[in-house]
Amino acid sequence: MAGNKLFQKLMTESKFINVKGKLMALSSPKVMGIINLTADSFYDGGKIKSDSDLLTKVEKMLEDGVDILDVGAYSSRPGATDIPMRDEWEAAVDGIDSILKHFPESVISIDTFRSTVAKGALEHGACIINDISGGNLDKGMYDLLSEVNAPYIMMHMKGDPQTMANLTDYNHLVSEIIDYFNAKVNELKSLGVKDIIIDPGFGFAKNKEQNYELLNKLSLLKVLDVPMLCGVSRKSMIFKELEITPDQALNGTTALNMACLMNGASILRVHDVKEAKETIKLYEAMTKN
Secondary structure (H helix, E strand, C coil): CCHHHHHHHHHHHEEECCCCCCCCCCCCCCCEEEEECCCCCCCCCCCCCCCHHHHHHHHHHHCCCCCCCEEECCCCCCCCCCHHHHHHHHHHHHHHHHHHCCCCCCCEEEEEECHHHHHHHHHHCCCCEEEEECCCCHHHHHHHHHHHHCCCCEEECCCCCHHHCCCCCCCCHHHHHHHHHHHHHHHHHHCCCCCEEEEEEHHHHHHHHHHHHHHHCCCHHHHHHHCCCEECCCCHHHHHHHCCHHHHHHHCCCHHHHHHHHHCCCCECCCHHHHHHHHHHHHHHHHCC
């Protein structure tokens, strides 16, 4: 009886997502490690040149305590070159196969806006879909979500990676983002999607000043009552403000990751796992009482 009461208490006080049939509690923030299988990423693109490079990176992230590996084979940086779906599919699936062959307990998210790529990744062992477009760039994504039991991360973005830098006009930035997510959360719930995570989309159709406005008002997104992922790792809002390069932006990333946690983030999407885990540990030490 006591065990049942404890479980009920945890379920009401915490948010969970169903990952491979197991509940992942987001009451303690989690770290998502970025695995870029493209040469076109703004920071570490092209560093994974072989299967050995991939496995070395994954092993290091796992040793550092990563909770989710976010595998992507399509660069979504501003102005990135569009690549054929087949090329993305093959790179993503090959990467997932290799990771799970050597590290079968890994929790893998597929970073794609294409439903065909997402479906292939799930069939090969990924268990979370991370979609920068929230279903806007492939209407088949919601059809897929209605058929599979996979947590869905949806980002706020306008346009696509090729056009978003020119789509930064808002009347009321945060209110428009909340309205965007509210409509999509309701639609997804009507389709039976149970595990929904929002990503406010720092740097996606937002200029530097808007990114900081969003960060400052991030806690307002709690009204949506769903977990939130934040990805600020080494982005231009950091290195342009500090007049440094992405390679030099780890300290700034840590500072803004703490701000994200203090304003409600449940997942940090990062290049540097060890430092993010340390940030979470200090955040929890600060907030445990």
